[in-house]
Amino acid sequence: MQSPILLGLVASGCLILAGCGDSGTGATSSESGAVAPPSAPALSDEEKLAVLASLPAPYNAADLDNGRRAFARCRSCHTITPGGPHLSGPNLHGVFDRRAGGLDKYSYSHALRNAGFDWDAAALDQWLQNPRDFLPGNKMTFAGLSKPEDRRDVIAFLKVETGYRPTQDGPAEQEPDAE
Numbered sequence: 001m002q003s004p005i006l007l008g009l010v011a012s013g014c015l016i017l018a019g020c021g022d023s024g025t026g027a028t029s030s031e032s033g034a035v036a037p038p039s040a041p042a043l044s045d046e047e048k049l050a051v052l053a054s055l056p057a058p059y060n061a062a063d064l065d066n067g068r069r070a071f072a073r074c075r076s077c078h079t080i081t082p083g084g085p086h087l088s089g090p091n092l093h094g095v096f097d098r099r100a101g102g103l104d105k106y107s108y109s110h111a112l113r114n115a116g117f118d119w120d121a122a123a124l125d126q127w128l129q130n131p132r133d134f135l136p137g138n139k140m141t142f143a144g145l146s147k148p149e150d151r152r153d154v155i156a157f158l159k160v161e162t163g164y165r166p167t168q169d170g171p172a173e174q175e176p177d178a179e
């Protein structure tokens with residue numbers, strides 16, 4: 001009962017279902033959309049895979065489904081949709097390349113507010129391994145993701161889902177472009 005979002009979803013799901021159920025016009029009501037994930041301003045699956053493929057190793061080999069599952073551990077405290085609410089933790093949309101502790105409207109710990117770095121995959125990997133050791137004094141009460149694959153997958157998941165776009169700083173290092 002901690003997540004107003006979940007409650008909201010359940011509630012709207014019930015409404016839709018109730019509407020369908022009451023006046024069953026057809027034997028096969030289309031259930032496909034009824035309990036679908038929240039309005040995704042998101043990419044198509046194809047586009048997500050393209051973003052995934054564009055990530056530097058090892059993230060391009062990540063398992064997005066596992067990343068989604070791992071992110072379930074974060075959802076009670078974080079939303080990832082654009083303009084999503086802050087819960088006990090800040091909204092994470094656009095977190096990559098953003099200054100740590102950089103959102104004005106969220107009340108960060110002193111430690112994170114003044115950490116003085118931008119979030120990238122490497123920093124996030126350390127943070128998620130052990131938030132307390134990575135940045136003493138921060139207020140994210142999360143034990144950490146001990147498995148490297150879970151961190152890899154959740155970071156790739158976040159890149160794909162929080163608006164990161166490959167064209168921004170694509171890893172063009174070793175690609176000898178054909179002319």
Ligand code: HEC
Binds near residue numbers: 071073088089095111
């Ligand atoms: C129990 C609640 C909780 C859980 C679970 C949690 N976080 Fe957090 N998270 C926080 C809080 C609170 C902060 C702000 C910390 C501070 O200000 O010191 C935070 C901060 C962050 C930040 C920094 C954001 C910024 O704007 O600088 C990132 C990134 C982050 N969390 C990612 C995650 C991920 C990914 C997970 C899951 C693997 C996770 N968190 C799980 C509560 C949580």
